Amino acid sequence: MRAAIIGVGSAGRRHIENLLALGVTDIVAISEFNKLAELTIGGTVIPVAHSADAAFSPDIDIVIIANPTALHLDLTQRAVEANKHIYLEKPAATSAKGLAALCQDIKTRGLICALGTQNRFNPRLEEMRDRLKAGDAGVVYAVHAMLGEHIADYHPEEDYRQSYTARAALGGGVLLTQIHQIDYLNWLFGPFESIFAVGGKRSDLEIDVEDCSTYLLNGANGIAVQGHLDYLQRPKRVSVEVLGTAGKFDWDYFGNTLSFTPAEMDASSEVIQSSFDRNAMFMDCMRDFLDGIRHGTQPRANLSDGLTALRIVDAIKESMSTHNSVELTS
Numbered sequence: 001m002r003a004a005i006i007g008v009g010s011a012g013r014r015h016i017e018n019l020l021a022l023g024v025t026d027i028v029a030i031s032e033f034n035k036l037a038e039l040t041i042g043g044t045v046i047p048v049a050h051s052a053d054a055a056f057s058p059d060i061d062i063v064i065i066a067n068p069t070a071l072h073l074d075l076t077q078r079a080v081e082a083n084k085h086i087y088l089e090k091p092a093a094t095s096a097k098g099l100a101a102l103c104q105d106i107k108t109r110g111l112i113c114a115l116g117t118q119n120r121f122n123p124r125l126e127e128m129r130d131r132l133k134a135g136d137a138g139v140v141y142a143v144h145a146m147l148g149e150h151i152a153d154y155h156p157e158e159d160y161r162q163s164y165t166a167r168a169a170l171g172g173g174v175l176l177t178q179i180h181q182i183d184y185l186n187w188l189f190g191p192f193e194s195i196f197a198v199g200g201k202r203s204d205l206e207i208d209v210e211d212c213s214t215y216l217l218n219g220a221n222g223i224a225v226q227g228h229l230d231y232l233q234r235p236k237r238v239s240v241e242v243l244g245t246a247g248k249f250d251w252d253y254f255g256n257t258l259s260f261t262p263a264e265m266d267a268s269s270e271v272i273q274s275s276f277d278r279n280a281m282f283m284d285c286m287r288d289f290l291d292g293i294r295h296g297t298q299p300r301a302n303l304s305d306g307l308t309a310l311r312i313v314d315a316i317k318e319s320m321s322t323h324n325s326v327e328l329t330s
């Protein structure tokens with residue numbers, strides 16, 4: 001397989017490294033913005049083109065889209081029209097508009113489109129999902145999810161004000177940038193029927209997008225799922241607490257721990273912890289995509305999942321604007 005990677009920032013370079021490690025060595029990098037003259041990854045010289053057109057030539061099998069969010073929809077449409085398999089960085093687009101038709105086109109053409117929501121491959125989240133399905137927590141009645149990290153700490157060597165995460169024109173904002181949380185909450189507890197949210201820009205950060213949002217999702221199964229996202233927290237924190245009639249789970253991303261505490265009085269907690277290779281999730285996500293191409297199977301996260309997450313984001317933004325609850329449509 002021959003791959004083209006559109007965007008050679010930190011995400012694009014990571015994908016090149018992982019493709020090389022997985023045996024895909026015929027790669028071209030597309031550097032439209034900075035127009036890099038050359039690129040060497042892990043000792044391997046990667047050819048560089050300066051136009052996305054190179055990604056849609058007949059000799060390309062895979063297109064990886066890893067540039068700013070505002071460009072995702074157009075590039076994905078072009079890749080589908082050129083009959084390419086696609087690995088699309090999250091979020092799939094800036095809104096859900098236009099994605100349903102694209103999902104159908106991908107299905108009709110028999111293409112594979114994976115979404116870069118690598119947290120679906122987090123071993124602690126996978127274990128919690130399995131144990132929730134097994135009924136370890138009993139009837140789940142509430143979920144509390146937190147994701148907060150200061151925007152200036154994402155890439156300390158860069159000026160956060162120039163990042164796509166800070167700029168509406170490039171598809172920034174904490175809801176789109178950290179859509180991971182919305183994706184895994186839907187994966188664990190969805191589908192959802194309605195949402196109420198508050199938030200917006202609450203700080204003096206030099207950005208023109210929302211820096212925080214707190215939302216309440218009403219699950220079709222009666223579960224109340226509360227999520228919070230922000231660009232402001234120090235120290236950073238990513239966690240999920242699941243409350244059930246038989247006990248509760250607590251997941252800590254940065255500590256790579258999952259604990260379970262039975263509901264009995266004075267019960268001891270079971271704590272699962274191991275060393276954490278963050279890149280292993282990205283590798284597993286890419287491997288899942290490549291296996292899907294080879295075997296004709298759907299990836300764990302595909303464009304339809306990206307559409308669902310964006311419908312939730314659109315509803316959160318509407319609720320924050322109108323101060324009303326918003327129904328979620330499929």
